Amino acid sequence: MTDLGLLGPEYTFHDLARRRFLPELKHTYYSSFDEVFNALKSGEIKHALIALRNSHSGDVNTNSKLIQNKGLKLLKEFDLEVNLCLGGFFKNNISSIQKIHSHPMAIKETRDYFSKYSHIKFISSKSTAGAIEELRNGRDKWAAVISSKEALIANSLSIVAENIQDSNQNVTTFGLVSH
Numbered sequence: 001m002t003d004l005g006l007l008g009p010e011y012t013f014h015d016l017a018r019r020r021f022l023p024e025l026k027h028t029y030y031s032s033f034d035e036v037f038n039a040l041k042s043g044e045i046k047h048a049l050i051a052l053r054n055s056h057s058g059d060v061n062t063n064s065k066l067i068q069n070k071g072l073k074l075l076k077e078f079d080l081e082v083n084l085c086l087g088g089f090f091k092n093n094i095s096s097i098q099k100i101h102s103h104p105m106a107i108k109e110t111r112d113y114f115s116k117y118s119h120i121k122f123i124s125s126k127s128t129a130g131a132i133e134e135l136r137n138g139r140d141k142w143a144a145v146i147s148s149k150e151a152l153i154a155n156s157l158s159i160v161a162e163n164i165q166d167s168n169q170n171v172t173t174f175g176l177v178s179h
């Protein structure tokens with residue numbers, strides 16, 4: 001049994017919250033909230049770290065409701081400032097980018113920023129760091145991702161723009177949950 005399950009891979013915002021607030025816990029990454037909830041139910045993990053809400057874009061998934069409906073315990077809440085970056089294979093101009101992969105919440109949190117680039121197609125991914133894997137598989141030089149700066153650096157991608165979130169106080173609240 002691992003102590004903590006969370007949405008991965010490395011350098012998702014869940015992972016940045018884990019590193020900041022719960023660095024001592026042995027952890028396992030999962031690729032969706034469903035998988036994290038299932039791992040908690042089956043006893044594969046003791047605790048889960050799950051995003052509940054964002055200060056600008058509201059509820060994350062239906063996670064708060066799911067925690068209540070499943071009779072899980074919300075032990076603690078942690079607030080993490082979420083600074084979003086745009087990154088890709090090259091330091092492209094934003095106007096030359098055609099496609100952006102990211103988690104739906106990160107896309108929501110940057111909607112105003114991209115409002116003048118109406119040609120860009122947004123593609124939902126399972127997490128901001130997971131979007132990087134999709135970017136690599138797509139091999140499209142005009143594609144980009146919205147993710148953490150840490151994820152871009154760890155994956156040797158170029159940073160096209162920093163702090164692109166619409167709200168300058170963009171905070172996501174994460175819950176530490178147990179059975």
Ligand SMILES: O=C(O)C(=O)C[C@]1(C(=O)O)C=C[C@@H](O)C=C1
Pocket residue numbers: 007011012013014015051054060082103105106109126127128129172
């Ligand atoms: O995709 C990630 O990196 C996540 O950790 C998910 C998530 C979310 O669930 O809202 C976490 C914080 C940010 O608000 C954007 C995405």
